[in-house]
Amino acid sequence: MSVYKDEKRKTWMVKLKYKDWQGNAKWRTKRGFATKREAQQWETDFLATRQKDLTMTLSAFVDLYLEELRPRLKVSTMRTKEANLFRWVVPYLGKKNMCDIDSADIVKWQNMLLQYKDPKTGKVFSKNYLRNLNAQLHALFRYAQKHYKLKEHPMEVLDNIGSKNEGKMDFWTLEEYTAFSEECMEDPLAYYCFETLYWSGIREGEMLALQPKDFDFDAKNVSITKTYHCIKGKDVYTSPKTKAGNRVVDLPEKLCNELQDYLRQNYEMAPTDRMFPVQKDFLYGRMKKFAEKAGVKRIRIHDLRHSHVSLLIHLGFNALEIGERIGHESAAITYHYAHLFPDPERRLAKSLDQMMGGDA
Secondary structure (H helix, E strand, O other): OOEEEEOOOOEEEEEEEEEOOOOOEEEEEEEEEOOHHHHHHHHHHHHHHHOOOOOOEHHHHHHHHHHHHOOOOOHHHHHHHHHHHHHHOHHHHOOOEHHHOOHHHHHHHHHHHHHOOOOOOOOOOOHHHHHHHHHHHHHHHHHHHHHOOOOOOOOOOOOOOOOOOOOOOOOOOHHHHHHHHHHHOOOHHHHHHHHHHHHHOOOHHHHHOOOHHHEEOOOOEEEEOOEEEEEOOEEEEEOOOOHHHOEEEEOOHHHHHHHHHHHHHOOOOOOOOOOOOOOHHHHHHHHHHHHHHHOOOOOOOOHHHHHHHHHHHHOOOOHHHHHHHHOOOHHHHHHHHHHHOOOHHHHHHHHHHHHOOOOO
16 A cells, blocks of 8 residues: 555655666655545556556646656746646646547647636737747647657647737837936946846846856957846856857947946955846836836837847848847848848849939
8 A cells, every 4th residue: 555644744645666767666755635536646647657658647747748858958948838837738638648638628728728818907818828838738749759659649630829929029219228228327236237238139137147257348248158047046047048149249338338337336246246136027127117217118128139139230230240149040130130121122122223323
């Protein structure tokens, strides 16, 4: 018998012996079940995961899936995957056995997402978010098919829901940012954070990871080698989002002077301290406050990066030059920001018109 009543806690527990993937005998204890049936179901699912038996519930497979992916994925990617699966998949499909879930079950789940409205705001999911949730569940079944011999992928015969890159890209013009930054001056720490984001084009996590040692003020540049996350109250550093993210970014002289002033004001800061020791909610709050005071439209923190790119396009830089600066492939720059570049067809026609002797 492996299911017991925990008399001290007045709950149920499971204590069982199993073999790991190397054949070594292991003990596993799990406590805190409200009923005996819940404890027995957990034991059944746990043994199924060890035996790669897809009679396990989707909830149990999600735990196994995340356990196996955790060493392979970035911390931020894992957090997003966990949040999406535990919030929008497990509560609706978690009790069904993996081998029994069919396309009809998925259609009902998709319909639930399409009809969902936030209880407080009444807002529906964006098409981009719907697409991401659908992709998360699709990847889960794909993993089961590839590594656990799931016979049929229940989503293969279905259309995807949602779409990519929905909506208009927001950004501030130089005039809008200038109005915002002038209001920011009443909060020096926020001012220097936003100055760094707008004039360098680096990502929010890259900015929060910066340390004084990353700057070469003689060469007027900063080395981007890491990104910052706060997980359960602990500082966590990971590599930048993409391979191209490891880069050296040249900085305007005025920004270098501002940041040197900031470091002189914080003379006790060590070379390896976080240069901007704040969290994302600090930036969100200050963005909202000072955008309202400046009378400019509210944008996301990430849209400061879009603002930087739009400024570079306005100055005449091409996709390759911009991509190297912000850590993107030039093809990605062309795709995401194509609507901001001057119309190539109009420029082409004007050039041909000049060669024909017409008016420019």
